[in-house]
Amino acid sequence: MTPEDKAFLTDLFDAAVAAADPVKALEGHLPDPPRGRTIVIGAGKGAAQLARAFEDLWQGPVEGIVVTRYGYAVPCRHLKVVEAAHPVPDASGAAATEEILSLLGDLTEDDLVVALITGGGSALLAAPPVGLTLEDEQALNKVLLASGAPIGAMNAIRKQASRVKGGRLALAAAPARVVSLVVSDVPGDDPAEVASGPTVPGPATRATALAAIRAHNIDLPENLQRYLEDAPEDAPAPDHPTLSANSVQVIASAAQSLEAAARLAESRGIAAHILSDAIEGEAREVARVHAALAREVKTRNRPFATPCLLLSGGETTVTLRQVGRGGRNSEFLLSFALAAEGMDGLAALAADTDGIDGSEDNAGAFADGHTAASIRAAGIDPAEALSANDAWTAFAACQGLFVPGPTGTNVNDFRAILIR
Structure with missing residues (x-):
């Protein structure tokens, strides 16, 4: 050559990379300031850069935490940046996710949550449900990554084995309004698929997950298979009433x-x-x-x-x-x-x-x-x-x-x- x-x-x-620059992507997409607190949460390989860009553009006080891949952090003035493992989650990602959940636990309807979501966030937000462990979530990611299944099939499965994926993180923020600003890394730019949609619910159910496992011959460990078959509830649907005031925008895409x-x-x-x-x-x-x-x-x-x-x-x-x-x-x-x-x-x-x-x-x-x-x-x-x-x-x-x-x-x- x-x-x-x-x-x-x-x-x-x-x-191509410059077209997805965080500052350019965020400009023109910021919500109006709330009467109460502004909380920024985020996850993904570009989450730290988005967080710093948000600080530069936002007029008013802000607090929060984002989690990104090891080696991808940039310094922020007000927002905490945590590094964790990708593509297989680790204890750092699990601890950061618990910190995010704690931050969202006492909000009111006067507060605003801004979710900065980019690709890679699925592994970085690690929160296994009751009955599963971090080791189980790690095993699930390893099996899915080696399966050759398309991203939509993998996400359908991940969403049913998490306390934050599939819109559950937005539920944790209620009654505060959640504005999700998404940098899409998925075919078709469905924001519910980026990072397994922590703040954006999608139509996938346990039945969808089980069908994906069968269609792609994915051999899950027995306890994970049993959990998916017997999980107490599906991830929230797109029309969940608690999430009706939330909004989502794809601010950059392929x-x-x-x-x-x-x-x-x-x-x-x-x-x-x-x-x-x-x-x-x-x-x-x-x-x-x-x-x-x-x-x-x-x-x-x-x-x-x-x-x-x-x-x-x-x-x-x-x-x-x-x-x-x-x-x-x-x-x-x-x-x-x-x-x-x-x-x-x-x-x-x-x-x-x-x-x-x-x-x-x-x-x-x-x-x-x-x-x-x-x-x-x-x-x-x-x-x-x-x-x-x-x-x-x-x-x-x-x-x-x-x-x-x-x-x-x-x-x-x-x-x-x-x-x-």
């Missing part, structure tokens, strides 16, 4: 970020085509479809004429076959590199907009039509690495990793394929 193409793809990623990247490409003379902002499916299979489309464009100049840029977002999944190093974007790109091998005039980037893809410190990776050969030249079989879910090792060997560091936001996968 030429340095110019790598720089161009990096600029596209930066434009669609907005892809559109920003497209505008930048077109300003530089490259026609940009957004395939979708809501692509789901097994990462390696989605990659083969993208590679087939790129090959059609390259060899037959259809359905798009070259030069052009293909953009897509959403949230792919990985079914763990072996425990290698990497994440869904790295796995996508390794599969893409194999399927597009031998193609000239091709440059691709796949990365997570939060800056971290899976288990390592990279957001994703770069690849072109010669990446697979470069990996082999470094002594690694790319097909074997893909089979072992070890994309990080393959890209590290050919210096193809993309490591921007934590970005302070999270609108999910970003994929850009340049075809000249």
Whole structure:
């Protein structure tokens, strides 16, 4: 890949991230100050940056707590920021969640709760229900992450095994009004799915969760399966009367970020085509479809004429076959590199907009039509690495990793394929 193409793809990623900048996202979406207290709560990989932006924009006293991933905190003047584990919850996240619940316990109808919710909050808000433990919640996340199930199915299950997910955190704040400001990292931008919707109820029930378990052959530990079958009540429904005064706004999303990247490409003379902002499916299979489309464009100049840029977002999944190093974007790109091998005039980037893809410190990776050969030249079989879910090792060997560091936001996968 030429340095110019790598720089161009990096600029596209930066434009996508900038479109979800916390200050820009919050401007114009702040509620009116209440007669009583203003409490800010939040969770997610971008929650600390949103909290600091809220402090800068809010006129009046504010208090509260947000929880973010280790390494993602930024200093705030009035709001407490706690770091915890992601994607598997830990004791720090559980303690922060209890502190949030305590803060919400004595509010009145004159008070306002502002919930700053971004992707990653599902793991960071750990509050197992009576009958389950933190260890059970950790086991549940591990099983779901390895299952290959889509995010909607995983969230349907998580919501029924928590004291805060699925709108329950908003119930805990009653009678105070809750305004949820959401940075979406889910296909379709349903705010009830972001971070498993702690303050935004959705339609999922225990029956939905059990159906998802059956549909995706998810093998839960026996006590978790039994709990879901016998849980005392469903998560609150969207029409729950206690939540009728609450409001929710999606303030940043993958669609907005892809559109920003497209505008930048077109300003530089490259026609940009957004395939979708809501692509789901097994990462390696989605990659083969993208590679087939790129090959059609390259060899037959259809359905798009070259030069052009293909953009897509959403949230792919990985079914763990072996425990290698990497994440869904790295796995996508390794599969893409194999399927597009031998193609000239091709440059691709796949990365997570939060800056971290899976288990390592990279957001994703770069690849072109010669990446697979470069990996082999470094002594690694790319097909074997893909089979072992070890994309990080393959890209590290050919210096193809993309490591921007934590970005302070999270609108999910970003994929850009340049075809000249």
